[in-house]
Amino acid sequence: MLNRLLQPKNQNRAAYVDSQGRISRTWVDTYAGVVVDVATTLEVPAIWRAVTMISDDVGSLPIHAYRGERRLRPTPRILERPNPFETPMETYSAMAAALLLHGNYIALKGPAGLSGYPDYLVPVDPAKVSIIAKDGRKYFRIDERTYNDEQVFHIKGFSLPGEIAGVGIVAAQRQGIGAAIAVMEYAARYFDGGAMPSYAIKSENPDLTQEEAELLKQKWMEHYGGRSRIPAVLNASTDIKELTANANDAQLVEARNQSILDAANIVGVPGAAVGAPNTSRTYTNTELQALEYIKTSLRPLTTRIEQAMSDLIPRGQTARFSFDAMLRADTLTRYQAHKIALESGFLTVDEVRQIENREPLNDDSDDVAGVDDLEDDIEDDEQLPGDPTAEVGPAFDMEDINA
Numbered sequence: 001m002l003n004r005l006l007q008p009k010n011q012n013r014a015a016y017v018d019s020q021g022r023i024s025r026t027w028v029d030t031y032a033g034v035v036v037d038v039a040t041t042l043e044v045p046a047i048w049r050a051v052t053m054i055s056d057d058v059g060s061l062p063i064h065a066y067r068g069e070r071r072l073r074p075t076p077r078i079l080e081r082p083n084p085f086e087t088p089m090e091t092y093s094a095m096a097a098a099l100l101l102h103g104n105y106i107a108l109k110g111p112a113g114l115s116g117y118p119d120y121l122v123p124v125d126p127a128k129v130s131i132i133a134k135d136g137r138k139y140f141r142i143d144e145r146t147y148n149d150e151q152v153f154h155i156k157g158f159s160l161p162g163e164i165a166g167v168g169i170v171a172a173q174r175q176g177i178g179a180a181i182a183v184m185e186y187a188a189r190y191f192d193g194g195a196m197p198s199y200a201i202k203s204e205n206p207d208l209t210q211e212e213a214e215l216l217k218q219k220w221m222e223h224y225g226g227r228s229r230i231p232a233v234l235n236a237s238t239d240i241k242e243l244t245a246n247a248n249d250a251q252l253v254e255a256r257n258q259s260i261l262d263a264a265n266i267v268g269v270p271g272a273a274v275g276a277p278n279t280s281r282t283y284t285n286t287e288l289q290a291l292e293y294i295k296t297s298l299r300p301l302t303t304r305i306e307q308a309m310s311d312l313i314p315r316g317q318t319a320r321f322s323f324d325a326m327l328r329a330d331t332l333t334r335y336q337a338h339k340i341a342l343e344s345g346f347l348t349v350d351e352v353r354q355i356e357n358r359e360p361l362n363d364d365s366d367d368v369a370g371v372d373d374l375e376d377d378i379e380d381d382e383q384l385p386g387d388p389t390a391e392v393g394p395a396f397d398m399e400d401i402n403a
Contacts, residue, residue: 030174030175030179031175031178031179032175032179032181032182033178033182034178034182034185036170036174036177036178036181037170038101038102038170040181041169041170041177041181042101043181043184044177044180044181044184044259044263045184046180046259046260046263046275046276047263047266047267049273049274050263050264050266050267050268050273050274051100051101051267052097053269053273054269054297054301055093055094055095055097055100056093057298057326058092058093058298058301058302058305058321059088059089059090059091059092059093059094059096060093061092061321061323061326062321062322063075063079063080063088063092063319064079064319064320064322065313065318065319065320066317066318066319066320067316067317067318072317076312076313076317077113077120078117078119078120078121078309078313079312079319082107082121082309083107083121083122083123084120091121095305096301096305098126098168099166099301099304099305100157100168100169100267100301101168101169101170102157102168102170103126103156103158103165103167103171103172104126104129104131104154104156104157104166104168105123105126105153105154105155106124106126106129106142106152106153106154107121107123107124107152107153108121108122108124108147108151108153109121109152115313116314117312117313117314118312121153128142129142131164131165132164133164137149138152138164140152140154153312154308155304155308156304157304158172169267173266176262177266179259179262180259180262180263183252183255183256184256184259187252187256190252199220199241199242200240201216201217201220201238201239201240202238202239202240202241203216203237203239204237204238204239205237216238220232257276257277260277261276261277268296268297269293270292270293270296270297273293290326290327291327293326294326298323302321305319305321306318306320334355338352338355338356349361350362
C-alpha cells in the first residue's frame with residue numbers, strides 16, 4: 001500500500017467555468033451565493049488594501065546577491081531587473097501578489113547568458129497555466145504549448161505535502177471571501193435603498209386587485225420617486241407608512257467590522273493596517289510594529305522569492321532582500337543608539353555618519369593632489385583611456401564567442 005501511495009501521480013490543476021461564463025481557479029459553491037475570483041476578491045476594500053500593501057512593500061525592497069555574508073557587486077542583472085519590460089518594483093510586487101492570490105508565480109525563462117543562467121524572465125498569468133506532474137517532472141501547459149520545469153520559473157506558495165502547485169487565498173478562503181463580498185454588496189444596496197423599501201403603501205379598499213396595486217405603486221414611483229419633493233395627495237382609503245431600519249439593528253455595522261477583521265486574517269496583515277476596529281496599537285512603537293509586520297506578513301513571501309531567485313544565479317550565491325529601510329527607527333531613537341555606540345567605542349563618527357547617509361568628516365575624495373600623483377606615475381608614451389587618438393577595438397572577440 002505504501003508503494004502505491006509513493007508512486008507518482010498525474011496531477012492537473014485546471015480552471016473551472018462558473019454559471020456566468022467566467023473562468024475561475026476554484027469552484028464557486030459559496031454559501032453566500034456570490035462568485036469568488038480574483039476580480040471580485042480585490043473588490044473587497046480591506047482585501048485590496050492588504051494585498052497591495054504586502055505586494056508593494058515587497059516590490060520596494062532592494063535585493064542583492066551574497067556569497068556567505070559578503071555582498072557581491074555589481075548585483076546580477078537577473079536580480080536587478082528580472083523583466084526588462086518592467087521596473088523591479090513592478091516585477092517583485094507582481095510576484096508577491098500572484099503568490100497571495102493564486103498561490104503560484106509562473107514565468108518563462110529567457111535564454112542563458114554568458115554566466116549560463118537566464119538573463120531575464122517573462123511572466124505568465126497563473127490563471128492561464130495548468131501544472132501536470134508526470135514521471136517525476138513538472139510540465140506547464142501555457143497557451144496550448146507544453147513546457148518542462150527547466151524552461152519555466154515557478155515559485156510555489158503555501159501547499160500541502162505532495163502538492164505540485166501552491167494554494168492562494170482565492171482557492172483556500174473562498175467561503176470567507178464570499179461572505180465579505182456579500183456583506184459589501186448588501187451594504188451598497190442598503191445605502192442605495194435597495195436592501196429595504198423606504199415606504200409601504202397601505203390601502204383600505206378590500207376590493208383592491210393586484211393590477212390596481214401595481215398601478216398605484218407605479219404612479220407613486222413616477223411622481224414621488226427619486227429626488228422629487230412634490231407634496232403627496234392621497235384619498236381617504238390610502239395611507240403611506242415610512243419604513244425605517246437602523247444599521248445596527250440590522251447588524252450591518254457588526255458584519256462589516258467582522259468582514260474587515262476576516263480580510264486581515266485571510267491575507268495575513270495586522271488588523272490595524274486595514275482599519276479593523278479595536279486593533280489600535282497606540283502604545284507600540286513604530287520599530288516593533290515594523291518588525292512584527294516583517295516577520296508575520298512579509299518574511300514568508302520574501303523567503304520563497306529569495307530561494308527561487310537564488311536558483312537563477314551561480315551556485316554558492318544567494319539572493320536576499322534588505323529590510324534595513326523598513327526597520328529604520330525614528331531620529332531620536334537612532335541618535336540615542338549612536339551615542340551608546342560612540343561611547344562604547346565600537347563605532348566611529350564616520351561610521352555613524354555613513355549609517356545616516358552623510359559624508360565622512362575626513363573626506364579626501366576632492367583632494368586634487370591624488371590626481372597629480374597619478375599623472376606623475378604615467379609614462380609620456382602611455383595612451384590614456386578616453387584619448388581621442390587611441391585606436392578603438394571591440395569589447396570582446398567574436399571568434400572567442402563562436403568557439
